[in-house]
Amino acid sequence: MAKNKGKNVKNDSQKINELQQFTENNEGEFLTTNHGVRINDNQNTLKAGDRGPSLLEDFIMREKITHFDHERIPERIVHARGSGAHGFFELYKPMGKYTKAGFLNDTKVKTPVFVRFSTVAGSRGSTDLARDVRGFSVKFYTQNGNYDLVGNNMPVFFIQDAMKFPDLVHAVKPEPNNEIPQASSAHDTFWDFISLVPESMHMIMWLMSDRAIPRSYRMMEGFGVHTFRFVNENDKSHFVKFHWKPVLGVHSVAWDEAQNISGKDPDFHRRDLWEAIETGNFPEYELGVQLIDDKDEHKFDFDLLDPTKLIPEELVPVQIIGKMTLNRNPDNFFAETEQIAFHPGHLVPGIDFTNDPLLQGRLFSYTDTQLSRLGSPNFHEIPINRPVVDVHNNQRDGHMRQTINKGQTSYEPNSLSGGCPFQAMMKNFGFTSFLERIDAKKIRSRSKSFTDHFGQATLFYNSQSEPEKIHITNALRFELSKVQTPAIRQRMINLLTQVDKVLANTVAASLGLTAGKPEMPMNHSFPADSDPKDYQPKKVRSSIEASAALSMANTNKNSIKTRKIAILAANGVEETSLINMKKALETQGAMVKIIAPALGMIKSASGKSIAIDETFQIAASVVFDAVFIPAGAKSAAALIEEPDAIHFINETYKHCKAICADGEGADVIEATYIGQNPNDDIEEGVITGENNPGKLSKDFIKAIAKHRFWERETMRKVPA
Ligand code: HDE
Numbered sequence: 001m002a003k004n005k006g007k008n009v010k011n012d013s014q015k016i017n018e019l020q021q022f023t024e025n026n027e028g029e030f031l032t033t034n035h036g037v038r039i040n041d042n043q044n045t046l047k048a049g050d051r052g053p054s055l056l057e058d059f060i061m062r063e064k065i066t067h068f069d070h071e072r073i074p075e076r077i078v079h080a081r082g083s084g085a086h087g088f089f090e091l092y093k094p095m096g097k098y099t100k101a102g103f104l105n106d107t108k109v110k111t112p113v114f115v116r117f118s119t120v121a122g123s124r125g126s127t128d129l130a131r132d133v134r135g136f137s138v139k140f141y142t143q144n145g146n147y148d149l150v151g152n153n154m155p156v157f158f159i160q161d162a163m164k165f166p167d168l169v170h171a172v173k174p175e176p177n178n179e180i181p182q183a184s185s186a187h188d189t190f191w192d193f194i195s196l197v198p199e200s201m202h203m204i205m206w207l208m209s210d211r212a213i214p215r216s217y218r219m220m221e222g223f224g225v226h227t228f229r230f231v232n233e234n235d236k237s238h239f240v241k242f243h244w245k246p247v248l249g250v251h252s253v254a255w256d257e258a259q260n261i262s263g264k265d266p267d268f269h270r271r272d273l274w275e276a277i278e279t280g281n282f283p284e285y286e287l288g289v290q291l292i293d294d295k296d297e298h299k300f301d302f303d304l305l306d307p308t309k310l311i312p313e314e315l316v317p318v319q320i321i322g323k324m325t326l327n328r329n330p331d332n333f334f335a336e337t338e339q340i341a342f343h344p345g346h347l348v349p350g351i352d353f354t355n356d357p358l359l360q361g362r363l364f365s366y367t368d369t370q371l372s373r374l375g376s377p378n379f380h381e382i383p384i385n386r387p388v389v390d391v392h393n394n395q396r397d398g399h400m401r402q403t404i405n406k407g408q409t410s411y412e413p414n415s416l417s418g419g420c421p422f423q424a425m426m427k428n429f430g431f432t433s434f435l436e437r438i439d440a441k442k443i444r445s446r447s448k449s450f451t452d453h454f455g456q457a458t459l460f461y462n463s464q465s466e467p468e469k470i471h472i473t474n475a476l477r478f479e480l481s482k483v484q485t486p487a488i489r490q491r492m493i494n495l496l497t498q499v500d501k502v503l504a505n506t507v508a509a510s511l512g513l514t515a516g517k518p519e520m521p522m523n524h525s526f527p528a529d530s531d532p533k534d535y536q537p538k539k540v541r542s543s544i545e546a547s548a549a550l551s552m553a554n555t556n557k558n559s560i561k562t563r564k565i566a567i568l569a570a571n572g573v574e575e576t577s578l579i580n581m582k583k584a585l586e587t588q589g590a591m592v593k594i595i596a597p598a599l600g601m602i603k604s605a606s607g608k609s610i611a612i613d614e615t616f617q618i619a620a621s622v623v624f625d626a627v628f629i630p631a632g633a634k635s636a637a638a639l640i641e642e643p644d645a646i647h648f649i650n651e652t653y654k655h656c657k658a659i660c661a662d663g664e665g666a667d668v669i670e671a672t673y674i675g676q677n678p679n680d681d682i683e684e685g686v687i688t689g690e691n692n693p694g695k696l697s698k699d700f701i702k703a704i705a706k707h708r709f710w711e712r713e714t715m716r717k718v719p720a
Contacts, residue, residue, distance in 0.1 A: 014388040015112040015141045016086075022383040023331060033063055073338070074373050075124040078169055079135045081183075082118030083217065083270040084337035085277055087326035089113050089140060089287070095321055098238050098291060099230035100428060101350030103142040104321070112141040113324060114384060116340055117217040117273070121172050122183025127262035128269035129253070130183035131212045131475065136222030136244060137342045138324065141388045148346040149242055150366075153214065154206040155223035155310040160199050160450050162361015167193060168200075186482035195491035198520065198537045199450070201457040201499060202308050208475035209460075209468060210252035210552060215625075215707075216272045218283040218562070219251040226344075226359040227304045229352040229434055230291070237434050239297065239304055239354065241311055243288035243318050249556030251707050255475065257622045257655045264620040274329055281562045281589070283326045288318035301540050302456065303449035307358040309456055312547040336384045341370040352434045357446075376400045392421035454498040454539035461500050463546040465553035467710030473503055477510045494518040498539055560704045561589035563625040566652075568595050568645050568668070572634020575604035577662045577693070581628050584697035590704070595619040597642055605632050616644035621651040626704045631663025631690075640671045649674070653686070654718035656710050658703035660687040662696055673718045685709035 031039040039060055046058035054061070076082075089111040095104040103111045118135035119128065134153040139146055158168050170176075171193035172185050181187050185207065194200050206212070214220040222244030230240045253261065261268045276283055290311050292304065302309040330336035343366035344359060353359055370379045376399035379385060391403075394410045409417040424430030464472065476496070480489050494516045496504035504515040520536050548554045565585050569578055582592045593613040596602050601609040621627065627649060629639065639645040649672045652659055661669050666688040669675055674686060685703050689696045703709075 013112075018386060018388070019331075019336075019383050022335075033060055034067070073375065076118075076373065077369060078120050079118040080124045081122045081126050081128070082116045082135065082337060083273050084114060084116040084330055084333075084340065085273060085283070085326040086328035086330065086336075087113050087115060087282070087324055089138075089322055089324045091322040093321060095230070095289075096232065098232055098240070099350040100233045101142070101147070101230075101348050102144045103140055103147070103348070104350065109143070111143075112388065113326075114139045114141075114336065114340055115324070115326060116337060116342070117269070119183065121185065126183035127266035129213060129258040129261045129266070131185065131207070131255070131258070131479075132183065133207065133212065134214060134217070134220060136220070137340075138222075138244075139340065139342060139346075142348055143389060144348040144350075145389060146346050146385075146387045147348045147351065148342045148344065149222075149224055150342045150344045150362075151222050151224045151242065151244070153220040153222055154203065154211055155221075155225060155241075155243075156203050156206065156456070157225055157307045157358060158194075158200040158203045159197065159358065160306055160308055160446065161357045162365070164197070165358075165361065165365075168197075186479040188483050188485050188488060191480065191483045191492055192485070192488050195488050195495060198453040198495055198498075198518070199308050201453055201495060202460060205457045205460045205472065205499065208472045208479070209464065210255075210471050211250075212475075213252050213255060213258040214269070215251040215253050216248075216276075216562075217269050218273065218276055219246050219248050221245060221250055222285065223310075226307055226356040227292075227354050229354055230289075231350055231352055231434050233428055235432075235435065237294050237352070237436075239292040239294065240351075241290040241316075243290070244285040244324070245288055245318075245320070247284040247286065247323075247556075248559060248561060249707075250552045251555065252552060253622075254655045254708070254713075255471065255478070260620065260622040260651075265623055268623060273326075275591075276562055277326060277329045279591070285324045286320045287322045287324060288320045290316040290318055292316060301543055302452060303447060305354055305356045305447075306450045307356055308450075308453070312459070312542070312544055313549040314544050314547055318549075335382075339374065339379075339382050340384045341366075341374060341379050341382075343367060343370070347431065349428070349431045355436075378402065394421075451536065451538055452540035453537040455542050457499045458539070459542040459544070459547060460550050461503065463548070463550035465551050465710075467713065468551060468553060469503075470710075470713065473506050476503075476507045480507065480511055489513060490516070491518070557706050559589070560585070560625075560701055563590045563704055564623065565590050565592050565704065566595050566619065566621070566624040566627045566648070567592060568627060568629050568639055568648065569602060569610070569632070570596055570635040570638035570642070571603050572605050572638070573602060573610070573630050573632035574635075574663065575606055575608050575610065577631035577665070578604070578610065580693050581630060581660075581662065581697055581700070584701065585628075588701055593619070593624075595648075597638065597645075602635075605634065616642060616648070619648070621648045621657075622655065624652070624657075625707075626658040626660070626700070627652045628659075628700065629661040629665030629668045631665055633664045636664040636667045639668045646672050650718050653712070656685070656708040656712045658685050658687070658700060658706070658709070660696065660700040660703070662688075662693070663690050683709070683712070683715070685712070 031042055033039060045054045045061045047054050091104060091107045094107060103109060116137045119130050119132040121132050122130050136153050137150045139148050159165065172190045174180055174182055175187060175189050194204060224242030227239050227241055230238045297304060345363045345366060371377060378398050378401050381402040394412055396405060396410050407417055413419060480492055483489050489511050490513055493504055493508045493513050495518050496507060497515045498518060508515045567578060567582060585592050595614050595616060596612045597616060599612055599615050601611055604610055649659060649669060653674055669688065687699045687703060
């Protein structure tokens with residue numbers, strides 16, 4: 001295990017202390033300028049007479065406005081929209097056999113972390129519910145320096161080589177002539193690019209799946225994507241893939257719901273994360289690793305260095321080695337979430353890169369982007385970016401330097417400062433790169449082992465449940481219907497035939513097209529002396545037919561913890577019916593809100609006052625996971641007369657969520673589409689009952705835990 005010299009090691013709460021050191025406390029203080037001069041009037045500019053011109057000498061007004069003018073920094077080129085949280089990581093079992101990384105060896109150490117979740121394509125103010133990849137970046141403030149695991153919620157990527165990244169991002173961003181559309185891949189330039197880059201097909205399957213519209217940041221997986229290396233004390237290396245598994249399971253919303261949420265609450269994921277932490281429902285994720293012995297590098301039917309491939313868990317199981325808990329919201333969004341600077345090149349001894357050509361390019365990009373965004377090579381001195389260990393080197397000065405370096409020397413070797421700071425040369429003390437043998441020609445090309453562009457796209461598609469397959473099909477129909485250029489649609493359909501014929505034909509039918517043979521685009525990365533035929537994209541049949549871990553249908557469905565449940569009520573509600581269900585749900589960790597026609601209080605049938613949380617004016621079914629309608633004849637009658645209540649239930653039904661009614665509450669369900677359709681039986685997930693409140697709440701809780709009843713989608717369409 002890599003050791004630190006005792007002197008510069010600090011305890012784990014150091015990060016919190018350090019941030020506190022920079023945290024302003026205004027309590028009982030006077031307003032001052034940035035230079036500490038007290039301000040006696042913060043309302044009026046200095047003027048020549050109270051109706052006269054403003055005076056240039058008003059240094060207080062000028063300082064205030066100048067600072068305001070410069071408040072914004074460039075948003076991130078990608079992943080501009082994000083939300084962050086503090087937390088800690090705890091190790092379950094020492095991993096010394098594989099890695100000397102300190103924080104992966106000591107189970108007693110609680111390593112502080114900061115996490116930033118994000119979407120990729122949209123601007124900083126865009127909606128959380130765009131169909132998009134989600135960023136999942138974790139900064140570990142370890143005792144051996146900062147380690148950043150800068151991953152996504154999908155385990156593969158669109159492209160194999162960093163050279164293509166600006167093209168990909170230009171294609172997905174709003175089109176340059178009219179800056180349309182915001183935070184959406186459903187437009188010509190994106191699909192034009194994708195239709196010409198078949199290596200993207202595996203990632204496209206993920207992007208068109210429900211993984212791209214998570215229910216919550218707390219209910220999505222994270223992946224390191226690239227293959228990295230673990231290196232142990234004896235310099236033995238293992239390949240490693242990183243996984244984050246959310247304790248609450250992996251869940252998504254429906255596409256129609258996502259579009260609605262984007263209007264009703266564009267901050268849905270941000271709010272969800274913030275509220276979960278504020279209410280003590282700390283998000284938890286287990287860290288898993290897939291480990292591959294160096295000697296097994298070539299034993300797979302894909303290349304470990306190819307970031308468009310995952311390693312099926314059936315081939316290499318994920319070992320769970322620790323857990324991350326997010327337990328503290330940032331104090332200031334800008335200072336922390338906006339200024340945090342991640343970098344896949346922030347490594348600690350015991351973890352190393354591989355030659356994945358996408359990863360290699362990222363190693364250049366992330367420092368460069370911080371220089372542009374944060375404006376100075378001293379971005380590591382911003383409190384959120386500082387390590388919990390001291391920094392000692394001879395780097396000096398620069399824009400906005402904070403450190404006051406003492407002494408006569410700023411070079412090494414030196415004798416005037418006794419040689420300090422000196423190199424950590426002793427074995428296993430400082431960072432050393434894995435001694436990988438490289439013996440090759442300098443060349444711009446791609447390995448032949450990267451040419452299977454479809455095998456894992458098919459594996460992913462085959463691993464999905466029926467409803468998930470339908471969602472992928474519908475997402476492709478939606479996106480490609482938005483494409484205006486017929487040739488692009490046709491090229492995409494032709495490519496889809498390589499993934500699954502039924503999928504291709506179904507999408508083709510709704511576009512009025514017939515699937516044809518794909519023309520493989522000329523790939524200009526062939527080595528000059530090679531036969532292009534050898535480098536054409538192809539499909540390698542995966543050694544397994546389907547992988548259970550790739551389907552969300554197989555995720556945790558035992559808990560309703562933190563699920564949001566709406567109770568619809570009006571005057572005359574049966575108090576016990578409402579209160580008992582509320583208690584039963586809250587005991588299981590759900591968050592319950594009472595929604596009524598007007599704010600304030602409602603009067604129960606027995607004359608008790610019950611406080612209301614929201615009215616139908618702002619409440620929307622799409623931000624809830626389930627709905628309950630309590631007993632009470634008068635309340636039910638009032639809800640039946642309330643169009644928004646009927647719409648609420650119809651929409652909950654349409655989005656396949658659990659619905660429950662007690663006693664006369666069932667009359668309200670009868671008044672909705674569900675009851676108006678006498679040919680359909682009341683099906684699973686719609687629960688009514690009387691005289692057995694215990695059973696009712698038990699059945700309802702079970703139904704909510706199932707997350708969704710997707711079968712409803714194929715049974716009938718609800719005009720919600
Ligand atoms: Fe990034 N990426 N990326 N990326 N990326 C950035 O860095 C880049 C890639 C990812 O919450 C930028 O600080 C290149 C893969 C996340 O602050 C930028 C390439 C994966 C975040 C950048 C990739 C990611 C970023 C923009 C191809 C999944 C948000 C702002 C070679 C493993 C981090 C910034 C945060 C952010 C470049 C590909 C994940 C421009 C050149 C693959 C989660 O430097």
